Amino acid sequence: MILPFEPYNPQWDHQFTAVKKELEHSLQGLSATVEHIGSTSVAGLAAKPVIDILVGLDDETDLDQVPVLLKGKNYVYYEKYNEDMPYRRFFVLLKQSPVALGLPECILPGDDIAAKMQDHDLRIAHIHVIPAQSEHWLRHIAFRDYLRSHPDARKQYQALKEQLVKREWEDGNDYNDGKDAFIKAHERLAVAWYTNPQR
Numbered sequence: 001m002i003l004p005f006e007p008y009n010p011q012w013d014h015q016f017t018a019v020k021k022e023l024e025h026s027l028q029g030l031s032a033t034v035e036h037i038g039s040t041s042v043a044g045l046a047a048k049p050v051i052d053i054l055v056g057l058d059d060e061t062d063l064d065q066v067p068v069l070l071k072g073k074n075y076v077y078y079e080k081y082n083e084d085m086p087y088r089r090f091f092v093l094l095k096q097s098p099v100a101l102g103l104p105e106c107i108l109p110g111d112d113i114a115a116k117m118q119d120h121d122l123r124i125a126h127i128h129v130i131p132a133q134s135e136h137w138l139r140h141i142a143f144r145d146y147l148r149s150h151p152d153a154r155k156q157y158q159a160l161k162e163q164l165v166k167r168e169w170e171d172g173n174d175y176n177d178g179k180d181a182f183i184k185a186h187e188r189l190a191v192a193w194y195t196n197p198q199r
Helices: 011-026 060-070 135-149 151-164 172-194
Strands: 032-037 051-057 075-077 089-094 123-131
Touching: 011 032, 011 051, 011 123, 032 135, 051 060, 051 135, 060 075, 060 089, 060 123, 123 135, 135 151, 135 172, 151 172
Parallel strands: 051 123
Antiparallel strands: 032 051, 075 089, 089 123
């Protein structure tokens, strides 16, 4: 498939704010921090028009409360991914309820992912729920702030993305693999910069 790719749109911040309010309401029983991450969070960077959202939980044992609290609210829960990333719970927020679209609310281990789930026009946001005091939280926030503050790195990332979106991809994970080497190298630089008290 060819992934959608659009110039930076200030509306992405407004979309994030709306989803953040919904999430904070749904998760109000938990101690959670909600942040805008990914390319849509970096002014001037082109991106897939799907908002990436990082939810940090103060208590890691609350991870399995999140699927229960988001059930029935237009989210598809990818329980399938928990085995490879036990520290994360991943959700896709759709523009309509999964049931109305003929999709499952939960994709279990062993389940195939329906081809319809690859239609990015149906998506509003990707929700990544992780412990707030983890290396994973740090690297996501550091990489976002690094791109915001380092124009050369942002231009390099933009150029890479422009090359990758011209290709056919099996799915979004396949596309993400194409960015992996760049992201890992720059995440190391970003974490060093972000944690430097002299910056």
